[in-house]
Amino acid sequence: MTVRTSRRERRRQARLEEQEQSIPVELYGLRRGTVPLLTALAFLFATFTLIPIAWILINSTKTQANIFETFGFWFARPFDFFHTFSLLFQNVDGYGTYIQWFGNTALYAVIGGVGATALSAFAGYGLARFRFRGSRVAFYVIIAGLLVPITALTIPLYLTYAKAHLINSIWGMVLPSMVSPIGVYLMRTYAEISVPRDLIDAARIDGGGELRIFFRVALPLMVPGVVTVLLISVVAVWNNYFLPLLIFNINTKYPLTVGLGLWSGRAVNSGDADLYPMLVMGGLVTIIPLIALFLVLQRYWRGGMLLGSIAN
Amino acid sequence: MADTLTRAARSHPAARGRLGASWVQRRDRRGVWFVVPFLLGFLLFMLVPLGYAVYTSLYTYRIIGGTSFTGAANYTQTLQSGEFWSGVIRVIIFAAIQIPVMLAIAFFFATVFDLGVAKFGTTFRTIFFIPFAVPAVVAAVMWSFLLEPQFGPFTRLAGALGFSGTNFFSPSLLLPIIIVIVIWEWTGYNMMILYTALKSVPRDVVEAAILDDTPLWKIIVRIKLPMVRSAIVMLIFLNTIGALQLFTEPQILASFYQGAVSLNYTPSVYIFNTAIAGDQTNLAAAMAVILALVIVAISAVSLVFRLRRGEIR
Numbered sequence: 001m002t003v004r005t006s007r008r009e010r011r012r013q014a015r016l017e018e019q020e021q022s023i024p025v026e027l028y029g030l031r032r033g034t035v036p037l038l039t040a041l042a043f044l045f046a047t048f049t050l051i052p053i054a055w056i057l058i059n060s061t062k063t064q065a066n067i068f069e070t071f072g073f074w075f076a077r078p079f080d081f082f083h084t085f086s087l088l089f090q091n092v093d094g095y096g097t098y099i100q101w102f103g104n105t106a107l108y109a110v111i112g113g114v115g116a117t118a119l120s121a122f123a124g125y126g127l128a129r130f131r132f133r134g135s136r137v138a139f140y141v142i143i144a145g146l147l148v149p150i151t152a153l154t155i156p157l158y159l160t161y162a163k164a165h166l167i168n169s170i171w172g173m174v175l176p177s178m179v180s181p182i183g184v185y186l187m188r189t190y191a192e193i194s195v196p197r198d199l200i201d202a203a204r205i206d207g208g209g210e211l212r213i214f215f216r217v218a219l220p221l222m223v224p225g226v227v228t229v230l231l232i233s234v235v236a237v238w239n240n241y242f243l244p245l246l247i248f249n250i251n252t253k254y255p256l257t258v259g260l261g262l263w264s265g266r267a268v269n270s271g272d273a274d275l276y277p278m279l280v281m282g283g284l285v286t287i288i289p290l291i292a293l294f295l296v297l298q299r300y301w302r303g304g305m306l307l308g309s310i311a312n
Numbered sequence: 313m314a315d316t317l318t319r320a321a322r323s324h325p326a327a328r329g330r331l332g333a334s335w336v337q338r339r340d341r342r343g344v345w346f347v348v349p350f351l352l353g354f355l356l357f358m359l360v361p362l363g364y365a366v367y368t369s370l371y372t373y374r375i376i377g378g379t380s381f382t383g384a385a386n387y388t389q390t391l392q393s394g395e396f397w398s399g400v401i402r403v404i405i406f407a408a409i410q411i412p413v414m415l416a417i418a419f420f421f422a423t424v425f426d427l428g429v430a431k432f433g434t435t436f437r438t439i440f441f442i443p444f445a446v447p448a449v450v451a452a453v454m455w456s457f458l459l460e461p462q463f464g465p466f467t468r469l470a471g472a473l474g475f476s477g478t479n480f481f482s483p484s485l486l487l488p489i490i491i492v493i494v495i496w497e498w499t500g501y502n503m504m505i506l507y508t509a510l511k512s513v514p515r516d517v518v519e520a521a522i523l524d525d526t527p528l529w530k531i532i533v534r535i536k537l538p539m540v541r542s543a544i545v546m547l548i549f550l551n552t553i554g555a556l557q558l559f560t561e562p563q564i565l566a567s568f569y570q571g572a573v574s575l576n577y578t579p580s581v582y583i584f585n586t587a588i589a590g591d592q593t594n595l596a597a598a599m600a601v602i603l604a605l606v607i608v609a610i611s612a613v614s615l616v617f618r619l620r621r622g623e624i625r
Contacts, residue, residue, distance in 0.1 A: 039432065055457065072464075073465065097326075119353060120350070130343020130344075131343070134344075135343065142350075148358060148610060153361065156594055175356070210342050241448065261563070264567050279453060285455060290446070
């Protein structure tokens with residue numbers, strides 16, 4: 001089939017393709033200086049984008065006093081990075097340990113994200129490639145689910161949990177994260193495009209069970225869509241603040257967002273512990289895995305799918 | 313694997329014909345089981361809570377007398393409450409400024425990168441997209457530090473530029489800085505979507521325009537813009553829905569600089585404070601239902617728009 005190519009080779013090819021697609025700049029008949037001007041504007045916005053990131057990188061090395069007293073965009077002595085980093089593993093103010101929140105977030109994001117992706121892939125495939133009684137209704141129900149705002153759902157979930165004794169239960173966080181109408185919608189669209197009906201029929205003639213056909217034939221073809229949904233779901237759980245803020249009231253269950261939110265409130269008042277450097281370091285350690293994940297999985301992103309994904 | 317199966321299918325045309333439609337139908341019914349797990353979750357974690365919230369909103373708890381059925385009382389109280397409406401008006405002002413500014417920036421850079429008229433387009437695109445990976449809580453914390461009223465680098469910069477005593481957390485500047493934060497968070501994402509939409513504009517249309525000596529700005533406004541209009545309309549809807557739910561940024565700014573953000577700053581903040589701090593869960597449920605209905609109405613309009621254009625089949 002295809003010849004295995006090195007990553008560098010593939011990148012080079014992608015670049016060549018892109019060059020072929022885009023029209024050479026000279027043809028636009030631009031005034032001289034237009035390209036430098038536009039590049040400068042892009043540079044300005046890139047600076048705006050990177051300012052907070054640069055600030056958090058630089059200030060993760062500073063002591064509390066230096067964060068406030070020294071110039072924000074340059075380093076200052078003493079170099080406190082490793083000391084502050086080690087504090088993330090301790091319960092400094094008695095209100096919780098960062099590393100535990102990190103573990104909680106990772107746990108919620110992995111279970112919630114994988115669960116949401118699995119349920120979405122199953123349902124999306126089922127809706128795209130089967131016609132059964134009620135399949136049309138099921139599809140419209142899911143579309144209606146797209147309309148329900150997350151914030152509006154959070155208070156109802158909280159009220160229900162209070163009644164059902166699910167406050168402080170990790171299932172209260174993880175299970176609703178698995179219900180992703182947008183994920184189902186995206187997977188259905190993707191299955192429609194990428195899994196040919198004939199192929200499924202052929203597999204049936206070969207005598208595979210439906211589940212086996214799904215895992216062996218359909219799922220491999222749906223991988224780019226699966227990655228997109230996984231990414232969207234993991235990010236959604238990782239970023240979720242409102243739901244965990246409501247449903248957890250013991251700090252050993254907090255995810256990162258709620259823990260950092262708590263620190264940002266306590267840092268102002270706490271006389272005993274230097275919470276500001278920990279808040280900065282905590283923020284830095286929170287964003288690094290996600291930025292890394294994005295850069296690694298970038299080529300899987302399907303722009304058209306992005307459009308659907310902002311419904312949340 | 314795929315090849316073998318296709319070949320198998322081709323070699324059994326008779327088999328396909330003989331088994332016929334009834335065989336396919338029977339198999340198809342099994343599709344239900346693919347959808348059932350999701351629908352179960354959907355029932356338990358969307359429909360049941362929403363139903364329970366509506367039920368709760370019809371009752372009122374009083375210290376004397378306990379919980380009693382009060383019908384629409386919580387709804388009338390919410391709709392007559394100036395505190396609720398001031399939050400609603402604030403998020404509308406927020407949306408009216410933030411969304412056009414953000415989409416203008418996003419569209420501008422999307423076209424620039426699509427046309428390839430700036431250098432290092434790929435690098436800039438990646439950089440612009442980075443904030444999408446930053447949780448809103450962390451974004452709000454970083455900007456809170458940068459804008460901190462006494463020591464924040466931007467406060468000092470404002471002082472150096474002659475605006476000494478600038479307090480970004482003061483009532484008049486609070487909404488503008490939240491707008492800046494949200495623009496920072498979402499512009500790259502919106503740009504990526506528009507960039508992808510622009511990529512689907514046929515190349516020969518643009519080439520023909522170039523041959524006609526059409527100036528660049530005309531190509532952008534007359535050709536590119538109309539072709540991504542549906543994407544832009546969708547983004548307006550989706551960003552509006554997001555804006556109406558604004559919660560994390562004001563909530564974090566409130567904890568960072570106490571007293572700056574009122575308890576009813578946005579509808580979501582108000583609902584949160586009513587439920588938790590105020591302990592009036594019945595009233596909060598009514599507010600949540602009202603907010604949900606408003607957003608569902610807006611989303612439904614956008615859905616009809618999408619169905620009409622055939623984007624959802």
